[in-house]
Amino acid sequence: MKRRLEDARILMYSHDTFGLGHLRRCRTIAHSLVGDYRGLNVLIISGATIAGAFDYRARVDFVTVPSVIKLKDGEYTSMAGHVDLQDTLKMRQAIIRQTAENFQPDIFIVDKEPLGLKGEVEETLQYLKARGTTLVLGMRDVMDAPHLLEAEWKKSNMLQKIDQFYDTVWVYGPPDFYDPLIGLDVPSGVRRKMDFVGFLQRSVPQGTKSEHVPDEDYILVTTGGGGDGADLVRDVVNAYEQDQSLQHKTLIVLGPYMPARERTELVERSNKIACLEVIEFDNRMEELIDGAKAVVAMGGYNTYCEILSFDKPALIIPRTRPREEQLIRAQRASELGLIDMLLPEESADPMLLSAALKRLTHRAPPSQSGEENMRLEGLVHISRIVGDWLDDRESYPPLSIVAE
Template sequence: MMRRFEDARILMYSHDTFGLGHLRRCRTIAHSLVEDYRGLNILIISGATIAGAFDYRARVDFVKIPSVIKLRNGEYTSLEKHIDLHETLKMRQSIIRHTAETFEPDIFIVDKEPMGLRGEVEETLAYLKTRGTTLVLGLREVMDAPHLLDAEWKRNDVMRKIGQYYDRIWVYGPPDFYDPLVGLDVPPAVRSKMDFVGFLQRSVSHDHGDDHRPSGDYILVTTGGGGDGAELIHDVIHAYQQDPTLTHRALMVLGPYMPAKQRRKLVRKGSKIPYIEVIEFDNRMEELIAGAKAVVAMGGYNTYCEILSFDKPALIVPRIVPRQEQLIRAQRAAELGLIDMLLPEESADPLRFAAALKALPSRNPPSVNAKGLRLEGLPNISRIVGDWIDGRGGKEPLRVIKR
């Protein structure tokens, strides 16, 4: 492709209050687009505390806004305890608006939260709409249980505002996997804006000269950001402790957001088992998954895309509170024969978990049952963006996979 645009600009927003999923998804899309279009510049607004720990390709950069952390009970707090949450949100809103005014994007892509955290993006959406910016809402293929999402959106009048502001809605999955708005009363005007672009395929970067993968066979155990991943790591360690015949080498990645006390405890426990290696964080997870014999994970969106991209046998133990997104995704993927799943209460049984772990490396990879399930999200997005920027302001995209 490699078409050249003179000075095309895309602004992306990633609220990042819990985990790394939103930033990693935005970064994946941004890197794919600048690879296809040499004149394109992309700026990602992120609240992730470790946004700077990742590599960014030329013409992709990020603006860090003050971090707000989502607690396990669903409430929010400022990362800096001495700053009031309201003040933090005011700063975030101001930086987002000022960035949009200065950067002057042709396209603004908002990840997952239609109005941003506590509505912080609505003012910027209204401003950019007046200057003709194409406004895109990007949704995971699974958002949450319908009754929970419906209640949340009704409280904040979100559906009406989506219809008011957004030109298009990209669903990062195929229509035959799951509909993120199933069970909601979706106006025809909003439904007509939805494009199911497909899952976002991942690849191993060749920008680094060194081989980042560990040598030998290993099962990768990943908790994503790790904020709520301690139970999974504990259950894996417990399975190894209780079943001496479980001898697969396991590489465990705790995640940067795992609380320090839990992290220290798990590192100490894991160090006593010769088959387990524990690391805290790796900014090149794609390479670790590509090199693994199989994957054990909680099943967030990005990890799931990586499992499919590198065709790895996988065992998913999903988070079930406060959101049911991972549970719904795992149930659907298990129904299609793409992965195996254990509920958290099942993985807490060490012998049952050990049996599942022993069987995992010989499990069929997802491709055996995929039945044409393709990861077309990145090329489809690239075609849509190219069509838009060629027309500079056209709101009708290339038709991709329509619901």
């Protein structure tokens, strides 16, 4: 059963300066909503250079803005080296505003960055708020270490801006896992708007199958976008080189943003080890994770949701700088018995990592730590909330039930 809407519109913003996490999260929510509501259209504004490499369901589309890259030191630069960063930001801001004016959304969902990259969404928020659009800020379960987040947000008076613009704040995790604003002096208005919807469950998409799924049991090693994933892959390759008894089939996904020099080095070394297979990218990561015996990852939000959704034993080796988001998530998940964890300095020891990889194939899946720790109801809750909002629109007739 689906509920029918008449030309309801949701606009989503995904700044995408490093990796694929923001776009993949927006796409997951969009696909879930159009699956639940006929007549609903979703448009995603994305800064990802490979936004077009993914498949989109009917009534989900995307608009790209000029790409900006976040460097390892936390600074930004234009993807087009000959274009000044400020000029790129002006173009992005203009495209975002023009898209909002043309699309006229009922709901605007902003992923993670309350005012967008360098404040590029603030003007659009002002415009949409004045015309009565429902404004939603979506937060990961973990944003960053409190002292880092506070230092970043204080410069822009961010918490007050959230209170000023947004009607609600969705936290994409359960309240007993982690509070993304812990340690900050949060205005009472923002606290009242926070809704912990739960983790976003993933499923294997319908359609053509991935050609990269091995025919035998395999460990999957994934770095997400790959821009900062070379150390993880290098550690895995080192472990296989140093311990000849490590023979389990392993599929390594480098990620599309891994620098070319590091990619070439790791491919050359991996090709000398029979049980290692390396690919650059697959737009059906859900299928690769679903088919895996176990997963080794850095523990970004999307990969963590996929580990829970497909109930896979996992070893998380988190990034610890410039953000501590992955570290905090991995520590909390390890405390709950959901995953195993190694710090990067531990992973750099080939024999220590080899031992962890051998244990991983015999590890119990996350569900055995207790179903109460999974909490994968985020998409269901979001769908219910959106349906209630769209029901209340005065300019549209009530929702009706129609058969599939």
